Amino acid sequence: MKRSLLSVALLAALSGCSLMPQYQRPETPTAASWPEGEAYVGSASAAQGQQMALDWQAFFRDPTLRQLISVALDNNRDLRIAALNVDAYRALYRVQRADVLPAVSADGSGNRTRTPGDLNQTGGSAISGQYSATLGVSWELDLFGRLGSLREQALQQYFATEAAQRSTQISLIASVANAWLTLQADQALLQVSRDTLKTYEESLSLTQHSFDVGVASALELSQARSAVDTARVGIERYTRQVAQDRNDLGMLLGQNVPVEVPADGRLERDLLATVPVGLPSDLLYKRPDIIQAEYQLRAANANIGAARAAFFPRISLTGAVGTASSELSGLFDGGSSYWNFAPSISVPIFNAGQLRANLDYAEISRNIQVAQYERAIQTAFREVADGLAAQATYVRQVQAQRDLLETSEDYYRLAERRYRTGVDSYLTLLDAQRQLFEVQQQFIGDRLAQMTSEVELFKALGGGWDAQSEPVATGG
Template sequence: MKHALSVSLLMLVLTGCSLMPDYERPVSPVASSWLQSEADDAAIDNAMIPTPSWHSFFHEPQLRDLIAVALENNRDLRVAALNAQATRALYRVQRAERLPSVSAEAGGSRTRTPYDFNGTTQNGITSQYSATLGVAWELDLFGRVGSLQQQALEEYLATEAAQQSVKISLIASVANTYLLWQADSALLQATRDTLDTFEDSLRLTQRSFDVGIASSLELTQARTAVETARSSLAAYTRRVGEDRNALDLLLGQHVPVSPAKQPQQGTSVLSALPIGLSSDVLLQRPDILQAEYQLRGASANIGAARAAFFPSISLTANAGSASGQLSGLFDSGSEYWNFSPSISLPIFSAGRLQANLDYAELIRDVRIAEYDRAIQIGFSEVADGLAARQTYVDQVAAQQSLLDASEDYFQIAERRYRSGVDSYLTLLDAQRQLFSARQQLITDRLNQTTSEVDLFRALGGGWSNQAE
């Protein structure tokens, strides 16, 4: 019975107790699921469906290669990784505080004392040599050290989540910048084609003007169309260069390729994302995980602030050997030891301990608000992405139909102008409408693909990606 009681007391001393408040995840401040369109109602499944990793989400090989280069060379991601490693080192430092520290020391000294000091007629020389093994340990009876260790662990996990968030944002940024570069290159090519068409019309109008068929107004209109197209050509050339420079910055090196052509209607460089998701999937977003880890760390810090009100007990012991001669340092009878436990009890601190506790509790409340806000932002981003899914599909299809009709209109207007049935103003209107329709279709396809990338990022970049 006595043996069992002794073991129980020893375990109590070793483990202590914890004054950390029990952690409870705050109630989610958003709806349980997103609003679905009528087309999605039949496919609703509130199970947590994992989204694909970025390797399988992006179909285009060139884009996958660029993302891989960015993940290898991007400086922001490298800083995030180093920050995570630094925080992990701090956690290891704090974890070591729960274990006894053992140190070994060896030293020696020789002292000459003048005879005036030792009361003799000769100077004195004394020698002292020692070898000591020391142990120091703070008994964590009230969980102060354990709370600080837990707080350090949560901070480390928060930086890991922050690193994952930077990674997902980098993938989305590379994809969106590449898609913008692809779209601007398509707009540049469309402008070149349109400029060629306007220049052909200008030459035709110039010949008609020279023989007295076309008026000076029609010739001026043709010249205006050509110069407008040239201005657009310069603008899109500049934008393509800026897109490439932005991609160079994300990749951390020069982009060695040219963008592939923008896919036609019905094809996509992206995989289809799941629909009908429960809002619980937001809890897997790295930024929300980071906010929750910070909240848990703030709760652990409250435990450390509470434990500061209670006594702290430290055990210090030293044992070794000492001798006046180096040769006799380890001889029999030279051993010595010292055991000095200490206890420290705060009596008066002018309210410092209570202020620290109040501060820790307020920081916990701040972290709760930040956690709620992170969930609300995530919910809003996913809701926007889901709302854009079908609308962009319909918009691109309608714009494609408009482009087909504009091409027919231009061909008819060109034939009628060449045969003298209609004026140049009708042909110019058809040319401008065709150019505008091509521009808008390229822009709509860009918006459709970037909205899918943004939805991929809003869903946390894929749970299989986190598992990797």
């Protein structure tokens, strides 16, 4: 009896062993701080001591945009697929976790058989029966941590899909914001084209009158008509783009864009809050895609433990206890009980190098995940650095473009007065009109680029998720 207890204790102790290598987080393959230089002067990276606030409802100040993002979070199919993937991997983890524990089953069976006389030694027919009730137990002893490693791998894969869901959510929020801003910009361009067409038509009317009275030349009249036709082309182009923008936005929302949603093209409003950076570059470890890459690395590390354990014996314990009787009424009578105990062991001897190849594959897969993890960090660092450079330079670029727009407006007003008073030719007025139109378009384009770069910086910093409360995988 003492020997049996000692054997059970020894098996229990061995079941806690694991051949899984100890996880260590790879060294960060990037600099410890954000880049510096002329392109970054005036960016948020110069701020110090700011608390990170990347909640999307606070970052996006436009109520309509916040409403659209909420609709997308409820209806978008990509996000729904990501959520279902989390559920699927959670179920797989539960499956793998169950393999570590004993499996217990209860079974009952019964049958009655009639044997004809010519097959019976007595020469007469006979009816026999057999009934049983059994409680069975089956358990694989995880002596070398194979099942534990597989369970750990499934757990880390589940965590990785959760991080992937959060990454999908952040990408969706940024995509909806960019689609909305693009719609606003194209709506503004459409309005500029309409206003320009109205100006061109008024100029054409005056030029036609001057031509009729012999003041303007046929060339000037042709140039005026050409300007009107050019503006009409622009109107149709931007009308098409506005419609396509609404279709793109509807795809992200998972439904048609609400008809009451305005698209007034007012990009001058302060639609976005300032992204406060001013924090060390290890902030990137809170990005969901980097968290996902690290969980996948941990899963690959756990798989090595399972591949190593496959070289060692596998021991299974199977037993059953129950009752059996030839009559259903006597199934639970005294003396009807029975039991069996059938331990088994499987020792790998020769498999043509399969186990070695599986271990090599597991180790190579781990090395691949290390490289992918490092690449994810490098990509994140570059995205943030690009965003910081864009943040600083777009402020100066948009201001310069605004100054150019004011100058072009003054130039147009002056050219128009000089043409009406006969000081300059229509060619000068036409040049002023075209320059103003181009500068207006460029200003809207620069403003859109500035705002989308702010959205991309928000996304690059892991915005749209509570980065303060998100648990981060740590080494060890």
